[in-house]
Each structure stands twice: as C-alpha cells, then as structure tokens.
Amino acid sequence: MKTDHTGEPPDFYIGWQEKAPPTYARPVRWVVLLLVVLVPAMACLLVWQQRGFSDAVFEYGQLTMLEGQLIREPVPFLRVPVKNSPPDAPLFERILLIGYGKHGAEATIRQWEARYGSLHNKKIGVRGTLIYHEGHAALELTEEASACRTVAPLPPSLAIPTTQSLGEVTLQGEITDPKCFLGVMKPGDGRPHRACAVRCIAGGIPPLLWVRNGKGRENGYVLVGPNGERINDQILKAVGQNVRVRGRLGQADNWLILYVDAPTELTRLRADVLAQIALCQ
Amino acid sequence: MALHYSPVLWNRQKRLYDLTMAGLMALYLIIFCTLQTSLFPPITTETIVIRATSTLAFLMLHVILVIGPLCRLDNRFLPLLYNRRHLGVSMFIVAAVHSVFSVLQFHTRGDVDPLVSLFTSERQYGSFGQFPFQPLGFFALLILFVMAATSHDFWLKNLSPRVWKTLHMSVYLAYALIVMHVALGILQQETSPVYAGLMGVGVLTVSGLHVMAAFIGNRRELHPNAPATDGFVAVCDVNDIADNRAKTLMVNGQNIALFKYDGKLSAVSNLCRHQNGPLGEGKIIDGCITCPWHGYQYLPENGQSPPPFTEKIETYAVRCVGTTVWVNPQPYPPGTPQTPALLKVTTINDEN
Amino acid sequence: MTPPLRRAHRFIWLLLVVALPLGFLATRPTKQSPWLQEPVLPPQSTAMPVLLRTIDADSLVLNLRQSVRGTERQLEILLKQPFETPSAVVCIRQEGSRRAVGLLNAPGLYRFPLPTGTNRPLVEIVDDVHGRTVKTVQL
Structure with missing residues (x-):
C-alpha cells in the first residue's frame, strides 16, 4: 500500500x-x-466429501393398507401371510409397527382396542406409511387411532406364531431406533442422530441393534429383555453407541429378536478399545 | 451518524455490500442443495436444509471473524468492516434456520418437551469425547441471538459503546462453542479428512489472524513516558504527524488522538462515540475528524459532531514547543472547546 | 476500541489459539468407527451336493442344486445387495402358476427347497406388499 x-x-x-x-x-x-x-x-467440497446416505425408504405421504395378524409380544408386529405360499407350509412376513412421531405403537393399539375390543386372535387391516431398509420393513401408524381400518376373526390358516430359538450369541453393533434408521431420517444413525434415537426409544419404539461387517453385510436385531420384556429405558445411555450384547437369539418369521441377558450390563465399546482390537485384527 | 433511529440508513456502499453478501449466500445454497440432491438422491429435505444452513453459517462466521483482524493489519480492508453487522445478522438468521430444523427433526413429537429433550437426550456431560454437542449449539445460538437483537445503533447508544462492545465480544465464546459443537457432532460421523482439515484451517486462520493483529496492531500507538512539565507530556515531533492525520497516544492510561491540520494541532479521545472506533486512524475531512470505521465526524477543536449531530468526545490541551508536541493527558468533559496549538516556534513560558 | 477491551481481545485469542486446536484434536481419537462383526443370520438347510446351474444376476447369485439321487432340488441364493422393498419373496413360476418358496431379508446366503419336478425354474423376486415383481431370472 x-x-x-x-x-x-x-x-x-x-x-x-x-x-x-x-x-x-x-x-x-x-x-x-x-x-x-x-x-x-x-x-x-463439503457435499462431495460426505460419507453418503443409505437407500432406506420412507414412503412419506403414501399410505399403504396391509392385512394380517396383530402380534403384541415381544414387540408389536403385523404378521402378514405371504401370497402364493404353499398351504402345507405357509410363509409369513412381519412388519414392525411403530407409532406416529417418536412413539411406539402400544398407545395406538390401546386406542384401537378401546374402539374394537380385544384384537387378540383377530385379523386386522392397518393403513400406514411404509419404512424399509435392508430387508427390514416397518409401518408407521400415521393415522394413529384411525389406522386400524378393518377387524375380522382370524382365519385358521393364520397359524399361531412361534419364535424359533437360535441359541446364545454375542453381537456387536450400534443401538438404533428402527423408525429413523430404516428410512425416516438420513442419516438415522451415528452421533448427530443420537439424541433423536434416544427420544424415539424413550418413546417406546423397540431398539434395534444394527450389526455390520464393513463389507456390505448388515443385519438388525430387535432388543428385548430375557423374558421378552421391554428394556427401552434401561438402555437409553447406550443408544447411538457401539455396544456388545449377549443374549438368546430368536427368529420370529423374517425378524430376529435378541433376548438380552442383562440389559444393564451392555458393554459400551470405547474408541481406544476399538482401535486396539482393529489393530490386532 | 443519524439524528433519528431508523432500521437501516441505506447508502450505495451498504447496498453493494448486502447485494454481494446475498448473492454469495444464494450461490452457496443453490450449489450445495443442487449438488446434494444430484450426488446423494436418497437424502431427505430436512437433512439438506440442516447441512446447507449449518455449513453456510459456519463459513459466514469465519468470514465475519477475520474481517476485524484483517482491518487492523491493513486498513485497506475497512470496506469489509463497514457493514459487518448485516453479515452478522444474516449469519444468525441462517444459523437459526439450522437450529429450528434440527430441533424439529431431532427433538419434536417425542415424549418430552423439545427443549428438555435437547438437554437430556444425551447425558454424558462428564465425558469430554461424548459430551452432548447440541446444547453447545443452543448456547452459541443464544449468544448470536442477543448480538443480532442488540445490533442496532439504538442498543449501541443505550448500552454505551463499552458495554455493547463487551457484549459483542461474546461472539468469540460463541465461536468456541460452535467449533466444539461441530467437532463433537458432525465430525464424529463425517470422518473425511477434508472435513477435519477444513475445520483446522478455519480455526487456525481465525485465531492466527487475531493473535497477529493483537500484537502488530499495537505497534501504531505511541507510549510517551517523559516526565510531565506543568501537566504536559512531550509526545512526539510535529513532523511525525501527517497533515490531516493523527498520532495515537497512550499517556497516563488515556487513549488520545493527536491531529495535525491547517497548521494547527488538536487532541481528542481516540475512542469514537459510536463504537469506540480508533479516531487516531481517521482523517480530517471537510474540517472534521472522520472515524475510519463508520465515518462518524467530530470537530477537532471541541470534540463535537457538526450540527445537527450531537455526539461529543473528550478533548485535551495541546502545546507545540519548537517542533515538539506536548499534550496534557487530563481529559476535559466531552465537547469542551480547546484552543488548538499553532505550528510556530514557541516556548513553554510563551504559552504561560 | 478501548485499551482494556483490546487487552481482553488479546487475552481471549491467546487462550483460544491454544484451546481451540487442543479441543478440536481431543475430539479426534474419540471418533467411533462402526464396530464390525459378521452378522448372524438364521441357519439354512445344508447345501445339496450337485450344482446344476449358476447365474450371477447383479445383486444376487442363484444356484440350482440337487441331491445325489437327483430326486430333490434346491435353490441357493447369495444375496449380495438387498432389495430396497418392504418385502422380497422368492417365487418359482412354473406352468403358469407362482409358488412362494421363501423370503430374502438381510444380505447373505439363503437356501429354499424347490417343488418336485422343478427343472428350469423361472425365479421371481416379488414385492408382496406393493404387488410387483422386482426381479426375474430364468435359471
């Protein structure tokens, strides 16, 4: 100058x-x-360098009608018969039921029962918004009390569901809320989303342990207590974090349920431990 | 300078400043959102809004924070400072959009009030690495809100420039909170070294420039320490002061601007009544001391703004003995007329 | 700016120039990479020993297997990339009729018994919820 x-x-x-x-x-x-x-x-640069987003789908604004048997335990499902499956070995697929907002489906189901009476052993028609990702599907009961459209007696073809035990397993992954993770939010996991996952699970949405192998193989496991009781409140501190969980694995049609041995003893994996193990591997 | 308060006193340079700012903001948002939807089609609208506004606000905050030290290091950047408040308020609005969308997305429609959720969803307050990052953003936004709300000259005048400036220095706390909000939040998920690298460059640029300015900026001031004679302190040689310019002095804790103009010398407070801008770095224009920050003006003989304006600053007595300039560091009340020292050979006895 | 404010500036930035990079760096090691483990899938029936045909169809690999005697056949599917559909039912179309043999969920290996007499099955992956076929492979 x-x-x-x-x-x-x-x-x-x-x-x-x-x-x-x-x-x-x-x-x-x-x-x-x-x-x-x-x-x-x-x-x-900031857009380009992002890690990417999942292909999960939330059919926002599009309501779908599904018919099936209402399952209440250990978590609410709609058990839908698969079309064209052989009568001697009928196939079923389950759709996880989730309430509107950051809430589980129980309150909405209670509203239905207040209107229609007990839904035990009934075939119901439910309308909601589909959420799906990696072979897991859920239905948001967007219309809440009005989401249950039809109630009919259960036909004999809808056999009594059973959960097949697959033995003891130890699984490691992140505790997510299936509503966000399966499609409502992107990203629906990780640190920025952790507070939302806590809110969803505190609101009654069943926690989902998501396990990855880092090479494209992933699977989710619904977490419940040793006797199928809800453990949402006990695991809030571990939500959105990497944990190691031991328990009994059960298969309920196309979903896997992990009956956690001691939910209060979830091992939160620390970053330094992670790094050491990664080095050893 | 204004006699009456109005939301914005528009002039050509402010319009240019705001148009450039709005254009660049729009450019950023358009590019970010277009690329985001084309490169990552599965992304949700809420995430686009949250990420576009957060990154834009953070970028704007960096620009805002480097303007001050740049101007202190080289006053050719002063046009960037002139309308910085509009940049600050715009940045707050962008940050507020980010915050509102984030709270709506992550904390509403749950089992507790969204604000309660904000503070209680993550509870690892005892852990550094797992410290909840969203409350940090909340407090930063609160600070930015207070600053945006008090940004108008109405508050500047009513709070006093000293209190206002102190209040607005809390932007540094907001910056620190935001840096940690980003480091503990999105950078835990977006692990690309480019993200961490950009953040590092931003933090080092802002803090490095501020530290540089803090040390280099001080070199312009004179700190005369000769003993006082009859209350007057010899401060400099008259030839060291350019015509229509000033020397800035620190004498007995007084921050003084000593001006030379029309063969005369006058000393006034170095602090502009508006924002405590450095009048000593200003210039005499149309017979008035003109502040380099926002162009506020004062008459050098009495420290009063020319009518109809009413701002006043403290004045000081000045003498010129030979070529040595003497200043009495005892301030006179704002607006007190002082006889300017004439540039002629005099003795202390002559003056007495 | 008043000298005390200027001094405050200097103090604040001397503090921040140290604290901010330290705080930023301190958060780096706590970055959690996803805990990796091979996901557990429901057990599948044993693979039949004779591999008749293999077809690689992008997101899945289909193997037609049969028993040593040749009386039973089995469809083996390696699902590399799951279908982003609410349902993925594996159906066999034969002589104009469609028969569901199983479901695909998470990526992995699946085995389904085929009806007797299945020779060159037309395998359809059907989204039962939306009622549309998402993939067809002639094996």
Whole structure:
C-alpha cells in the first residue's frame, strides 16, 4: 500500500460516501473475487466429501393398507401371510409397527382396542406409511387411532406364531431406533442422530441393534429383555453407541429378536478399545 | 451518524455490500442443495436444509471473524468492516434456520418437551469425547441471538459503546462453542479428512489472524513516558504527524488522538462515540475528524459532531514547543472547546 | 476500541489459539468407527451336493442344486445387495402358476427347497406388499 512519509495512506475510506477510493476498492474487489471462487468450492467440497446416505425408504405421504395378524409380544408386529405360499407350509412376513412421531405403537393399539375390543386372535387391516431398509420393513401408524381400518376373526390358516430359538450369541453393533434408521431420517444413525434415537426409544419404539461387517453385510436385531420384556429405558445411555450384547437369539418369521441377558450390563465399546482390537485384527 | 433511529440508513456502499453478501449466500445454497440432491438422491429435505444452513453459517462466521483482524493489519480492508453487522445478522438468521430444523427433526413429537429433550437426550456431560454437542449449539445460538437483537445503533447508544462492545465480544465464546459443537457432532460421523482439515484451517486462520493483529496492531500507538512539565507530556515531533492525520497516544492510561491540520494541532479521545472506533486512524475531512470505521465526524477543536449531530468526545490541551508536541493527558468533559496549538516556534513560558 | 477491551481481545485469542486446536484434536481419537462383526443370520438347510446351474444376476447369485439321487432340488441364493422393498419373496413360476418358496431379508446366503419336478425354474423376486415383481431370472 502506498503511504506518505509518515506512513499514512493518501486515500481515506468513508462508508457513507458514494464510492470507495481505488486504494480501498481494489483489495476489496480481490476479496470478493476470492469469495466468488471459495464459496462454490466449499459447497462442492463439503457435499462431495460426505460419507453418503443409505437407500432406506420412507414412503412419506403414501399410505399403504396391509392385512394380517396383530402380534403384541415381544414387540408389536403385523404378521402378514405371504401370497402364493404353499398351504402345507405357509410363509409369513412381519412388519414392525411403530407409532406416529417418536412413539411406539402400544398407545395406538390401546386406542384401537378401546374402539374394537380385544384384537387378540383377530385379523386386522392397518393403513400406514411404509419404512424399509435392508430387508427390514416397518409401518408407521400415521393415522394413529384411525389406522386400524378393518377387524375380522382370524382365519385358521393364520397359524399361531412361534419364535424359533437360535441359541446364545454375542453381537456387536450400534443401538438404533428402527423408525429413523430404516428410512425416516438420513442419516438415522451415528452421533448427530443420537439424541433423536434416544427420544424415539424413550418413546417406546423397540431398539434395534444394527450389526455390520464393513463389507456390505448388515443385519438388525430387535432388543428385548430375557423374558421378552421391554428394556427401552434401561438402555437409553447406550443408544447411538457401539455396544456388545449377549443374549438368546430368536427368529420370529423374517425378524430376529435378541433376548438380552442383562440389559444393564451392555458393554459400551470405547474408541481406544476399538482401535486396539482393529489393530490386532 | 443519524439524528433519528431508523432500521437501516441505506447508502450505495451498504447496498453493494448486502447485494454481494446475498448473492454469495444464494450461490452457496443453490450449489450445495443442487449438488446434494444430484450426488446423494436418497437424502431427505430436512437433512439438506440442516447441512446447507449449518455449513453456510459456519463459513459466514469465519468470514465475519477475520474481517476485524484483517482491518487492523491493513486498513485497506475497512470496506469489509463497514457493514459487518448485516453479515452478522444474516449469519444468525441462517444459523437459526439450522437450529429450528434440527430441533424439529431431532427433538419434536417425542415424549418430552423439545427443549428438555435437547438437554437430556444425551447425558454424558462428564465425558469430554461424548459430551452432548447440541446444547453447545443452543448456547452459541443464544449468544448470536442477543448480538443480532442488540445490533442496532439504538442498543449501541443505550448500552454505551463499552458495554455493547463487551457484549459483542461474546461472539468469540460463541465461536468456541460452535467449533466444539461441530467437532463433537458432525465430525464424529463425517470422518473425511477434508472435513477435519477444513475445520483446522478455519480455526487456525481465525485465531492466527487475531493473535497477529493483537500484537502488530499495537505497534501504531505511541507510549510517551517523559516526565510531565506543568501537566504536559512531550509526545512526539510535529513532523511525525501527517497533515490531516493523527498520532495515537497512550499517556497516563488515556487513549488520545493527536491531529495535525491547517497548521494547527488538536487532541481528542481516540475512542469514537459510536463504537469506540480508533479516531487516531481517521482523517480530517471537510474540517472534521472522520472515524475510519463508520465515518462518524467530530470537530477537532471541541470534540463535537457538526450540527445537527450531537455526539461529543473528550478533548485535551495541546502545546507545540519548537517542533515538539506536548499534550496534557487530563481529559476535559466531552465537547469542551480547546484552543488548538499553532505550528510556530514557541516556548513553554510563551504559552504561560 | 478501548485499551482494556483490546487487552481482553488479546487475552481471549491467546487462550483460544491454544484451546481451540487442543479441543478440536481431543475430539479426534474419540471418533467411533462402526464396530464390525459378521452378522448372524438364521441357519439354512445344508447345501445339496450337485450344482446344476449358476447365474450371477447383479445383486444376487442363484444356484440350482440337487441331491445325489437327483430326486430333490434346491435353490441357493447369495444375496449380495438387498432389495430396497418392504418385502422380497422368492417365487418359482412354473406352468403358469407362482409358488412362494421363501423370503430374502438381510444380505447373505439363503437356501429354499424347490417343488418336485422343478427343472428350469423361472425365479421371481416379488414385492408382496406393493404387488410387483422386482426381479426375474430364468435359471
């Protein structure tokens, strides 16, 4: 910058004047030019460098009608008969039922029962919004009390469901809330989403342990207590974190249920432990 | 300078400033959202809004924070400072959109009030690495809100420039909170080294420039320490001061601007009544001391803004003996007329 | 700016220039990478020993197997990439009729018994919820 013998610049900038003197206008023009380059570059870089988002689907605004048997335990499902399955070995697929907002389905089911009486051993028609990802499907009861559209006696073809025991397992993964993780939010896991997952699970949505092998294989396991009781409140501190869980694995049609041995003893995996194990591997 | 309060006193440079700012903001948002939807089609609208506004607000905050030290290091950047408040308020609005969407997305429709959820969903307050990051963002937004709400000159005048400036220095606390909000939040998920690298460059640029300005900026001040004679302290040689310019002095704790103009010398407070801008870095224009920050003006002889304006600053007595300038560091009440020292050979006895 | 405010600035930034990079770096090691483990899948029936045909169909690999005697046949599917559908029912279309033999969920290996006499099955992956066929493979 040009200055006189005392080190003062010859020009002086006053904001309320019509024009800035060239001494001041020129560097500011360069700053604006720099920003014109920097701003789009930052936008591109920040978008490009994201880790990506899952292909999970939430059919927002699109209601789907499903018919099947209402399962209450250990968590609410709609058990839907698979079309064209052989009568001697009928197939069923389960759709996890989830309430509106960050709530489980129980309160809504109670509303249905208040209107229609006990839904035990009934075939119901439910309308809601589908959520699905990686072979797991859930139905948000968007219309809440009005979501239950039909109630009919259960036909004999809908056999009494059983849960097949698959033995003791130890699983490691992140505790997620299936509503967000299976499609409502993206990302529906990890640190930024943790508070939301806590809210959803505190609101009664069954916790889902999501296990990954890092090479594209993933699976989810609904977490319940040793006797199928809900453990949402006990695991809130571990939600959104990497944990190691031991328990009895059960298969309920196309869903896997993990009956956790001692939910209060979920091992939260610390980053340094993770790093050590990763190094050993 | 204004006699009456109005939301914005528009002028050409403010309009240019705001248009440039709005254009760049729009450019960022358009590019970010378009790329986001084309590169990552599965993304939800809420996440696009949350990420576009958060990154834009953080980028704007960095620009805002480097303007001050840049101006102290080189006053050719002063046009960037002139309308910085609009940049700050715009940044707050963008940050507020991010916050509202985040609270709606993550905390509403749950079993507790969204604000309760904000503070209680994550509870690892005793852990550094797992410390809840959302409350940090909340407090940062609260600070930005207070700053945006008090950004108008109405508050500046009523709170006094010193209190206002102190209040607005809390932007540094907000910045620290936001850095940790980002580091403990999204950077735990977006693990690309580019994200961490950009953040590191941002933090080092802002803090490095501030530290540089804090040390280099001080070199412009004179700190005369000669003993006082009759209350007057010899401060500099008259030839060291350029015409229509000033030297900034720190004498007995007084921050003084000593101006030379029309063959005369006058000393006034170095602190502009508006925002405590450095009048000593200003210039005499149309017979008035003009503040380099926002162009507030004062008459050098009495420290009063020219009528009809009413701002006043403290004045100091000045003498010129030979080529040595003497200043009495005892301030006179704001607006007190002082006889300017004439640039001629005099002796202390002559003055007495 | 008043000298005390300027001093406060200097103090704040001397503090921040140290604290911010330290705080930022301190959060780095706590970054949690996903805990990796091979997911557990429901046990499948044993693979029949004779591999008749294999078809790689993008997201899945289909193997037609049969028993040593050749009386029983089995459809083996390696699901590499799951279908983003609410339901993925494996159906066999034969002589104009469709028969569901099983479900695909998480990625992994699945085995389904085939009806007797299945020779060159047309395998359909059907989204039962939306009532549409998402993939058809002639094995």
